[in-house]
Amino acid sequence: xxxxxxxxxxxxxxxxxxxxxxxxxxxxxxxxxxxxxxxxxxxxxxxxxxxxxxxxxxxxxxxxxxxxxxxxxxxxxxxxxxxxxxxxxxxxxxxxxxxxxxxxxxxxxxxxxxxxxxxxxxxxxxxxxxxxxxxxxxx
Amino acid sequence: xxxxxxxxxxxxxxxxxxxxxxxxxxxxxxxxxxxxxxxxxxxxxxxxxxxxxxxxxxxxxxxxxxxxxxxxxxxxxxxxxxxxxxxxxxxxxxxxxxxxxxxxxxxxxxxxxxxxxxxxxxxxxxxxxxxxxxxxxxxxxxxxxxxxxxxxxxxxxxxxxxxxxxxxxxxxxxxxxxxxxxxxxxxxxxxxxxxxxxxxxxxxxxxxxxxxxxxxxxxxxxxxxxxxxxxxxxxxxxxxxxxxxxxxxxxxxxxxxxxxxxxxxxxxxxxxxxxxxxxxxxxxxxxxxxxxxxxxxxxxxxxxxxxxxxxxxxxxxxxxxxxxxxxxxxxxxxxxxxxxxxxxxxxxxxxxxxxxxxxxxxxxxxxxxxxxxxxxxxxxxxxxxxxxxxxxxxxxxxxxxxxxx
Numbered sequence: 001x002x003x004x005x006x007x008x009x010x011x012x013x014x015x016x017x018x019x020x021x022x023x024x025x026x027x028x029x030x031x032x033x034x035x036x037x038x039x040x041x042x043x044x045x046x047x048x049x050x051x052x053x054x055x056x057x058x059x060x061x062x063x064x065x066x067x068x069x070x071x072x073x074x075x076x077x078x079x080x081x082x083x084x085x086x087x088x089x090x091x092x093x094x095x096x097x098x099x100x101x102x103x104x105x106x107x108x109x110x111x112x113x114x115x116x117x118x119x120x121x122x123x124x125x126x127x128x129x130x131x132x133x134x135x136x137x138x139x
Numbered sequence: 140x141x142x143x144x145x146x147x148x149x150x151x152x153x154x155x156x157x158x159x160x161x162x163x164x165x166x167x168x169x170x171x172x173x174x175x176x177x178x179x180x181x182x183x184x185x186x187x188x189x190x191x192x193x194x195x196x197x198x199x200x201x202x203x204x205x206x207x208x209x210x211x212x213x214x215x216x217x218x219x220x221x222x223x224x225x226x227x228x229x230x231x232x233x234x235x236x237x238x239x240x241x242x243x244x245x246x247x248x249x250x251x252x253x254x255x256x257x258x259x260x261x262x263x264x265x266x267x268x269x270x271x272x273x274x275x276x277x278x279x280x281x282x283x284x285x286x287x288x289x290x291x292x293x294x295x296x297x298x299x300x301x302x303x304x305x306x307x308x309x310x311x312x313x314x315x316x317x318x319x320x321x322x323x324x325x326x327x328x329x330x331x332x333x334x335x336x337x338x339x340x341x342x343x344x345x346x347x348x349x350x351x352x353x354x355x356x357x358x359x360x361x362x363x364x365x366x367x368x369x370x371x372x373x374x375x376x377x378x379x380x381x382x383x384x385x386x387x388x389x390x391x392x393x394x395x396x397x398x399x400x401x402x403x404x405x406x407x408x409x410x411x412x413x414x415x416x417x418x419x420x421x422x423x424x425x426x427x428x429x430x431x432x433x434x435x436x437x438x439x440x441x442x443x444x445x446x447x448x449x450x451x452x453x454x455x456x457x458x459x460x461x462x463x464x465x466x467x468x469x470x471x472x473x474x475x476x477x478x479x480x481x482x483x484x485x486x487x488x489x490x491x492x493x494x495x496x497x498x499x500x501x502x503x504x505x506x507x508x509x510x511x512x513x514x515x516x517x518x519x520x521x522x523x524x525x526x527x528x529x530x531x532x533x534x535x536x537x538x539x540x541x542x543x544x
Contacts, residue, residue: 020158020491021488021491021542024487024488024491024542025542028542028543051499051500052483052486052498052499052514053481053483054513073481073513074481074483074484075480075481075484075543076483076484076487076488077483077484112487118499119483
């Protein structure tokens with residue numbers, strides 16, 4: 001599936017969840033299911049700045065598609081990471097570098113990604129895009 | 140009489156709703172809300188007498204200057220300073236400490252000298268001293284605290300020596316709410332003729348602070364944490380020290396004459412107030428002090444102490460919850476964690492319930508390191524908070540745990 005198709009799917013999944021706690025419960029559930037990153041990858045170099053919670057990310061290019069692995073020490077942040085990765089993982093770098101993550105706004109999570117939240121998510125999205133651009137450039 | 144309903148009606152923001160729920164504001168250690176008398180005072184000032192102070196020949200400037208100097212008198216009386224010359228208006232606690240580190244530091248601290256702080260300081264009472272020490276080749280010495288958040292005062296005996304130039308300690312910890320035995324520390328320091336700076340950023344709004352009774356040499360605090368506007372702070376200093384210290388910043392307002400060959404500096408307190416000061420901030424601080432005096436600092440202390448004790452009792456009744464800094468002597472602030480749960484997750488859920496608390500390291504990384512944690516959930520109180528609000532907080536914490544476990 002393409003990035004926008006996945007975004008539409010996530011919007012549909014979240015549509016019935018009207019109350020904030022229903023959304024948070026879903027994020028918590030997704031957060032619990034997100035695979036834990038190996039400790040060896042939780043390095044200073046892979047750490048996104050954020051004084052409230054820590055976020056780590058690594059990436060590699062496989063068959064022309066980018067594979068990201070990310071983690072956080074906070075559960076709800078892990079949930080948000082899980083849906084972000086669902087959108088960007090296994091996508092070609094050209095699609096990632098030019099994507100518009102409109103689904104975050106639609107499902108009401110965009111405020112969590114504002115730089116003022118200092119939870120590492122804003123830097124994470126920036127990293128994902130920069131990373132895709134670098135893979136494009138290397139090619 | 141202490142009338143909580145009257146007090147709550149003095150603060151318009153307290154009746155705001157967030158996400159459709161009544162706002163429960165428990166982030167007062169970060170900044171307090173402002174009463175109408177403070178807001179009205181500054182609006183009125185701008186409407187009627189705004190003019191740059193100490194500059195003009197005209198009526199408005201006279202009025203504005205008088206209001207500014209009256210504000211200094213209000214602060215002087217509030218902290219019981221001996222004279223007006225001992226009260227310096229600054230931008231904040233941080234600027235007050237930086238002023239001292241720069242001016243006092245450059246005058247008195249030499250290579251090999253030592254400055255003593257505690258393990259419990261806010262970064263703003265660590266970094267200026269650390270930078271000064273690096274600049275002068277001096278050393279920073281640390282008074283540790285135990286797991287209950289009590290300073291190990293006995294260690295101070297070992298730390299003090301002939302090289303000690305200053306002791307800088309917080310009165311109340313912003314991370315733990317622990318009230319430190321500053322009077323004992325000051326007495327001990329003075330036996331060795333060492334001056335003491337008290338960081339009063341978290342005490343001045345909660346309990347009576349009397350600089351003559353404490354006998355501190357310096358006291359720093361901020362206006363915005365005690366119901367005044369942002370951007371105004373105080374550095375109190377004993378006259379003998381301030382007289383001996385050189386200016387921190389230079390420019391207009393702090394001179395008596397300037398030529399290209401020589402500049403003569405003004406006396407205290409103008410010597411330390413370069414440029415156009417935040418005179419409206421100073422006037423708002425005076426209004427906030429008048430407001431606090433109207434309630435009475437003892438009443439403020441009693442009300443907030445009762446709130447804190449109630450909170451401790453409620454939280455102690457919860458399983459899997461750790462309170463940090465179980466000192467019997469606390470005020471204003473309580474820090475805790477739900478075991479195995481990240482504080483930021485709890486904060487996100489409390490936010491949606493309309494409860495404003497703070498999570499994180501509270502600019503006290505060494506305190507977090509002491510307990511081996513990344514951060515805490517911090518609830519901090521003001522004069523307008525109530526038991527009902529604590530009940531909402533406790534229910535919110537229970538809800539967060541239920542969702543996150």
